[in-house]
Amino acid sequence: MSVIAVxxxxxxxxxxxxxxxxxxxxLGIIAxxxxxxxxxxLISPADPYEQALRLRHRPPVWEERGSWSYPLGTDRxxxxxxxxxxxxxxxxxxxxxxxxxxxxxxxxxxxxxxGYYGGRVDATLMRVTDATLSFPVILLALILAVxxxxxxxxxxxxxxxxxxxxxxxxxxxxxxxxxxxxxIAQARIAGAGAWRVITRHLLPNTLNTLVVLVTLQxxxxxxxxxxxxxxxxxxxxxxxxxxxxIAEGRDVVTSAWWxxxxxxxxxxxxxLAFNLLGDWLRDTLDPRLRQL
Amino acid sequence: MSFALGEAETLGLxxxxxxxxxxxxxxxxxxxxxxxxxxxxxxxxxxGEDLLTxxxxxxQRIRGRKVAMILQDPMSSLNPVFSIGMQxxxxxxxxxxxxxxxxxxxxxxxxxxxxIPSPATRLRAFPHQLSGGMRQRVxxxxxxxGPPRLxxxxxxxxxxxxxxxxxxxxxxxxxxxxxxxxxxxxxHNLGIVAxxxxxxxxxxxxxxxELGPVRRLFTTPAHPYTRALLASIxxxxxxxxxxxxxxxxxxxxxxxxxxxxxxxxxxDVMDRCRAEAPPETMAAAGHSTRCWLHAPxx
Amino acid sequence: xxxxxxxxxxxxxxxxxxxxxxxxxxxxxGALGWSTxxxxxxxxxxxTIEAGTTLGLxxxxxxxxxxxxxxxxxxxxxxxxxxxxxxxxxxxxGRAGEREYRRFVQAVFQxxxxxxxxxxxxxTIVAEPLVINSDLDATGRRRRVAELLDVVGLPARAxxxxxxxxxxxxxxxxxxxxxxxxxxxxxxxxxxxxxLDVSIRAQVLNLLTELQKRLGVSYLFIAHDLAxxxxxxHTxxxxxxxxxxELGDADAVALRPQHPYTRALFAAAxxxxxxxxxxxxxxxxxxxxxxxxxxxxxxxxxxxFAMDRCAVEAPALRTxxxxxxxxxxx
Numbered sequence: 001m002s003v004i005a006v007x008x009x010x011x012x013x014x015x016x017x018x019x020x021x022x023x024x025x026x027l028g029i030i031a032x033x034x035x036x037x038x039x040x041x042l043i044s045p046a047d048p049y050e051q052a053l054r055l056r057h058r059p060p061v062w063e064e065r066g067s068w069s070y071p072l073g074t075d076r077x078x079x080x081x082x083x084x085x086x087x088x089x090x091x092x093x094x095x096x097x098x099x100x101x102x103x104x105x106x107x108x109x110x111x112x113x114x115g116y117y118g119g120r121v122d123a124t125l126m127r128v129t130d131a132t133l134s135f136p137v138i139l140l141a142l143i144l145a146v147x148x149x150x151x152x153x154x155x156x157x158x159x160x161x162x163x164x165x166x167x168x169x170x171x172x173x174x175x176x177x178x179x180x181x182x183x184i185a186q187a188r189i190a191g192a193g194a195w196r197v198i199t200r201h202l203l204p205n206t207l208n209t210l211v212v213l214v215t216l217q218x219x220x221x222x223x224x225x226x227x228x229x230x231x232x233x234x235x236x237x238x239x240x241x242x243x244x245x246i247a248e249g250r251d252v253v254t255s256a257w258w259x260x261x262x263x264x265x266x267x268x269x270x271x272l273a274f275n276l277l278g279d280w281l282r283d284t285l286d287p288r289l290r291q292l
Numbered sequence: 293m294s295f296a297l298g299e300a301e302t303l304g305l306x307x308x309x310x311x312x313x314x315x316x317x318x319x320x321x322x323x324x325x326x327x328x329x330x331x332x333x334x335x336x337x338x339x340g341e342d343l344l345t346x347x348x349x350x351x352q353r354i355r356g357r358k359v360a361m362i363l364q365d366p367m368s369s370l371n372p373v374f375s376i377g378m379q380x381x382x383x384x385x386x387x388x389x390x391x392x393x394x395x396x397x398x399x400x401x402x403x404x405x406x407x408i409p410s411p412a413t414r415l416r417a418f419p420h421q422l423s424g425g426m427r428q429r430v431x432x433x434x435x436x437x438g439p440p441r442l443x444x445x446x447x448x449x450x451x452x453x454x455x456x457x458x459x460x461x462x463x464x465x466x467x468x469x470x471x472x473x474x475x476x477x478x479x480h481n482l483g484i485v486a487x488x489x490x491x492x493x494x495x496x497x498x499x500x501x502e503l504g505p506v507r508r509l510f511t512t513p514a515h516p517y518t519r520a521l522l523a524s525i526x527x528x529x530x531x532x533x534x535x536x537x538x539x540x541x542x543x544x545x546x547x548x549x550x551x552x553x554x555x556x557x558x559x560d561v562m563d564r565c566r567a568e569a570p571p572e573t574m575a576a577a578g579h580s581t582r583c584w585l586h587a588p589x590x
Numbered sequence: 591x592x593x594x595x596x597x598x599x600x601x602x603x604x605x606x607x608x609x610x611x612x613x614x615x616x617x618x619x620g621a622l623g624w625s626t627x628x629x630x631x632x633x634x635x636x637x638t639i640e641a642g643t644t645l646g647l648x649x650x651x652x653x654x655x656x657x658x659x660x661x662x663x664x665x666x667x668x669x670x671x672x673x674x675x676x677x678x679x680x681x682x683x684g685r686a687g688e689r690e691y692r693r694f695v696q697a698v699f700q701x702x703x704x705x706x707x708x709x710x711x712x713x714t715i716v717a718e719p720l721v722i723n724s725d726l727d728a729t730g731r732r733r734r735v736a737e738l739l740d741v742v743g744l745p746a747r748a749x750x751x752x753x754x755x756x757x758x759x760x761x762x763x764x765x766x767x768x769x770x771x772x773x774x775x776x777x778x779x780x781x782x783x784x785x786l787d788v789s790i791r792a793q794v795l796n797l798l799t800e801l802q803k804r805l806g807v808s809y810l811f812i813a814h815d816l817a818x819x820x821x822x823x824h825t826x827x828x829x830x831x832x833x834x835x836e837l838g839d840a841d842a843v844a845l846r847p848q849h850p851y852t853r854a855l856f857a858a859a860x861x862x863x864x865x866x867x868x869x870x871x872x873x874x875x876x877x878x879x880x881x882x883x884x885x886x887x888x889x890x891x892x893x894x895f896a897m898d899r900c901a902v903e904a905p906a907l908r909t910x911x912x913x914x915x916x917x918x919x920x
Contacts (some may be wrong), residue, residue, distance in 0.1 A: 182705035183715075186768070189663055190719035191692050204709040308787040423876050451648035454814060455873045458858035462872050480788050483817070483860035489618045510864055524792035525822030534676050534799065535821070537792035541757055 023280040029273035037089040043219035044083040048240050052078035057256040073258040091241045096222040103160040107167025112198050115175025145233035146284035155234050174206045208285040216278035219271035242267050302475040304489035312498035313478045314521045321334045357387045360435035364447040366427035370419040377415030402433040425456035439471045494518050497543045497553035504579030515583050516558045571589035603677045604638040611635045611671035629880045631657040633832040644809040646823030652880050655812050655827040659778045696769040700781035702761035706753040712900040713749030719771040738767040757792035778810045816859040828852045831888040838913020848915045850893045
């Protein structure tokens with residue numbers, strides 16, 4: 001009657017190969033910034049705190065009054081912008097990574113416990129999570145800044161205290177799916193207790209999701225931190241923080257545009273790189289997360 | 293592969309996963325998913341007309357009217373957000389131009405013919421409110437709306453409970469006697485084939501390896517695969533120590549061996565089998581097979 | 591086939607006894623979940639499993655066989671009734687006693703793709719019960735794992751691979767190897783071959799039969815393939831809406847069923863033998879929901895032999911033709 005031929009596997013394999021190719025650019029950008037942050041004191045051309053009021057608002061090197069001693073120009077206190085951006089990388093990346101690690105550890109723990117036990121434990125934990133999710137991060141940070149005073153620590157706390165809820169929700173959802181699978185029942189039949197099931201079975205199977213979430217969230221946290229610093233509720237001056245630096249250049253955006261521009265560009269590059277990396281990780285590790 | 297089917301005759305299409313039975317059904321109605329697969333040759337004749345030469349528009353008119361399909365999972369055959377009545381009216385309007393009250397009463401009539409109690413009320417129900425057996429009956433009702441000349445049933449009872457399965461198979465046979473359509477019944481359950489089919493085609497790795505009347509095939513199977521399959525099925529009462537298992541694994545269709553696809557697992561394999569794929573030969577009248585054991589000595 | 595061990599003659603305590611096992615679930619209904627309904631998933635179920643034999647459990651959806659298996663495995667606690675393992679009440683022993691019981695009762699489930707942790711190597715999967723429950727050190731465990739893989743017909747190097755590198759039938763073998771790790775006395779087999787290709791089923795069923803002969807392990811075999819149940823079991827219990835309606839020797843129940851439901855069930859099973867004598871019983875109606883079981887005998891609305899009495903009084907199990915039947919016909 002009819003003969004059916006299945007052609008050689010051509011097109012589908014290519015599509016997969018594309019997503020398999022390492023996101024070299026993103027990784028490159030991230031690696032560069034990480035290196036810069038680590039080696040900041042060594043590679044920074046000048047002291048980021050040194051003020052030189054006679055050199056205030058000097059333009060970048062390719063413009064008329066620029067010079068190589070301040071390649072990207074200076075800010076309103078005559079501090080070299082490049083050095084401040086380099087040191088700012090430390091602050092922003094540290095804030096981003098630290099906050100996300102703390103939030104994800106705590107949030108994942110909550111999600112695992114809620115998903116595993118179910119019932120009242122789950123209901124209670126999820127009510128707390130929902131309440132937390134609805135609280136605006138910036139507001140909390142501002143409150144903290146006003147009451148306790150702005151500092152690096154407060155920024156991390158303020159963000160982490162709200163951010164964990166996102167992880168808890170997502171991980172709990174995953175755990176609920178995993179709990180339906182037989183191998184969890186098998187572990188319990190073998191005699192495993194809650195701790196063993198959670199750490200040896202549930203957690204490894206949620207790692208993919210966690211890694212993707214963490215990567216995607218680092219960019220978000222950097223922006224939040226920058227926003228807080230911009231609003232004056234984040235890292236206090238004179239510590240170079242990209243958000244704060246943008247704030248400082250707010251009034252001279254038309255004349256000394258570089259003061260706000262370059263820190264902004266730095267934020268853009270880092271956040272974009274983390275987001276692209278996160279997308280790639282999600283596509284390779286866990287296609288189910290596509291709607292995130 | 294080739295087979296022919298007469299009016300009110302049922303052909304059982306038997307095979308395991310990856311044997312190609314579902315693909316065969318899809319290719320009869322030209323619903324083969326592109327670009328992954330294409331029909332590359334052959335002829336499909338329904339009442340004398342070659343379906344492979346028809347345009348897509350003509351095919352659309354044939355599908356649903358002259359050729360109907362019942363699939364395994366009734367929940368995905370029915371749209372969960374529309375009521376049964378709305379879903380049944382769609383083909384009635386499309387194929388028979390019935391609208392309004394005429395469509396509703398025809399739909400109720402069809403539900404009645406598949407023995408659904410209180411059909412008029414059921415029209416307002418949604419798929420999730422019905423049991424699995426009921427849903428398959430609704431799908432059946434939509435299938436006989438044509439009325440079709442050919443009904444393709446792809447594992448229609450696999451997801452149903454045993455007693456419901458028996459009801460449903462009885463219903464299909466009654467409908468077939470009434471409307472005189474031919475039926476292709478795809479299943480992996482040889483017990484069902486024994487009870488409901490007139491002829492059976494056994495598929496392996498995309499080819500029909502044996503084709504013939506049910507009784508002959510079951511009592512004197514020609515192909516070693518059929519023989520092994522029949523021997524490996526547990527039977528009531530005769531509690532044997534061991535079943536005759538088939539060694540090895542079903543083949544990977546992307547990497548078929550040269551020669552006969554069953555050679556790696558065949559208990560009667562010869563050198564020739566590994567070298568050349570056997571042609572279709574007649575083991576007896578109306579009973580064909582693809583096996584070097586039955587081919588005339590070359 | 592050697593006859594099953596005759597417990598009465600040898601006065602041996604059965605391996606497992608279930609007495610009037612009952613499990614009710616409370617289900618919330620209504621828009622705000624205010625009203626509750628009772629699901630009588632398992633109602634007064636009693637059976638025994640002798641050492642080295644197989645009890646087949648059959649029934650359609652909602653009959654309670656899955657819940658029964660969970661009760662036996664200790665994954666659910668009975669609402670009423672007792673489970674006696676080698677004479678002692680399992681739930682009267684406290685947590686330590688229950689853990690001990692768990693060692694002797696293991697399971698193999700239907701879905702070969704969900705029953706193995708995809709992120710663990712096969713050797714780790716099979717060794718896990720040993721890690722939790724035994725005193726073996728790493729070397730001892732390694733040796734035991736190699737032994738188990740060999741028993742189920744897999745090469746030792748399979749231990750280094752991940753589940754996704756195996757076919758369905760091979761994964762079930764891994765699941766069986768894991769179930770055997772603690773040398774259990776009873777294995778609950780819940781549809782162990784239904785997800786496998788027909789040509790592979792015989793391989794796995796043969797393996798299970800051989801293991802029973804070699805190791806003397808008992809099985810609680812749950813399947814909807816009645817022929818497989820008939821082949822594997824020494825005794826068969828037929829369940830309908832949470833109750834046992836017939837219980838007896840496998841051949842007797844399969845070939846000469848007494849209860850109308852059993853007769854309909856086995857008639858629907860469509861044996862491959864074209865000439866096998868077969869009743870033509872087709873039941874009317876649907877399997878009722880466990881939330882609203884019919885009064886009296888739960889089967890009476892569909893029973894071709896229903897009498898007035900059946901709608902009023904639920905029949906008790908009584909002996910008839912060498913097995914237990916719950917029906918007013920007898």
